[in-house]
Amino acid sequence: MRDFSQDHLWLSINTATVRKQRGVEQPLPAIIEACAKRGIRAISPWRDQVAAAGLGRVSSLVKTHGIALSGYCRGGMFPAADAAGIKAAHEDNRRAVDEACELNAACLVLVVGGLPGALAGKATHKDIALSRSQVRDGIADLLDYARQNKMPLAIEPLHPMYAADRACINTMEQALDVCDALDPSRTRALGVAVDVYHVWWDPKLEAQIKRAGKERLLAFHVCDWLTPTTDLLNDRGMMGDGVIDIPKIRGWVEAAGFAGYSEVEIFSSVNWWQRDCAEVLDTCIARHKSVV
């Protein structure tokens, strides 16, 4: 297992972590500058942040600073209530691949979607098996395009509490079953993003990380699970403040061959989004060294 205690060479910042400090949207270029200033070598930006700043500008900025993208957030949201919705997702996902390529991202992260309409509180049906089938079809379709463009797709299994509205792939086992079905020869075109927040509870986690292996482990995300957790979406903890044994899980992914960045992704409306960007980044660096 790599020693993270002396430096932060393998720290990446998911830019949602500092996206709206005290309610004010932080421009992505400013976030990139703040990371570069601290010797943070990688980020994972969100599409809306990139769009707001301009793809060309962001591309040029990360090149100037020599900043890598540990991933690009995000493609997915495959299920839809009708053919038009499926087609819109299809097209939008291709654009996401294009952008990821332009930014030279290590992978495009897929948050696959759940029941159509559920995110707006109005699910059009309750058939999660149907959504899962649409997800599989959507990934199969996108995979062709991603392969042509040499952009790896990373399925992110989300915590089961997001099954209805955000992602109906909820365990590593389920994600890897899809990978095995669509990429049986383990070409590294399709794999998983392991976010400790989503998977830490899973009794099969160690075994499934081993099963994933180097070819499927495309990204590793960290934050922490707080007790109590006061909001299903935006109450993630800073590493070390919760109950997840992060070094143990990092040990498992590294033993399986993962050697990439440890990406911090914290949505925290009541705590970390209420602080200065500088303080949050400095804390990420400190915790990366001490508790990841």
Next chain:
Amino acid sequence: MRDFSQDHLWLSINTATVRKQRGVEQPLPAIIEACAKRGIRAISPWRDQVAAAGLGRVSSLVKTHGIALSGYCRGGMFPAADAAGIKAAHEDNRRAVDEACELNAACLVLVVGGLPGALAGKATHKDIALSRSQVRDGIADLLDYARQNKMPLAIEPLHPMYAADRACINTMEQALDVCDALDPSRTRALGVAVDVYHVWWDPKLEAQIKRAGKERLLAFHVCDWLTPTTDLLNDRGMMGDGVIDIPKIRGWVEAAGFAGYSEVEIFSSVNWWQRDCAEVLDTCIARHKSVV
């Protein structure tokens, strides 16, 4: 699959559903009377409610009204930070078995516990594997006593969002692995309580219900998953108000041999606990007939 549309013979009310209307704790005897008045044939009370009313009085009341207990809530909470804590849980669980016997409950439901201290926001460690091992030992120990007293133990896998603070058994598969290890001959002394709220998201649910079979399916709980869900504990929905395909899951448990009560268990601080007990019970009856 049984037809529930014409009557509510197979409806049970978990008494937490009407436990504190508008902030006022409802006495269990009043809840029992309200159920009896409506021809509700079964309840599942909580230990603190029984203790407040007096075990003897509750026992006599349910006998008088011919009300069955579809389960008794609850035993469990096995993990502890030290030997004294383990011993206290051991003793308390035996008392829970005794009470369940006195009330002639169909089973004692086990909410197995998570990381010691996590429920109070101060986990004493992060080793969930250790907690799982303590849970297994605790159930093994209690099972001897429960067998002697002919009280079936129903492990309730809780939703993964409760893994830290309430129960580190989080899937049917995991619960059934424990059952198979401790009761290999499927004597019906040990099984599971299937609560749709906790397991609806699981891609392996249908297969695991089939695996459980008649001998392991000891209880079936219903409510609904709301989108959005605003609180991790107390924002459960009334059947029909959320995204769970309850009839599909009931179909699976009945196909596997379950023929018991459908027990309504709703914790809802912002909605159902703000209404009169009568309205909640009448709604449970109506929804039992129409959407369960």
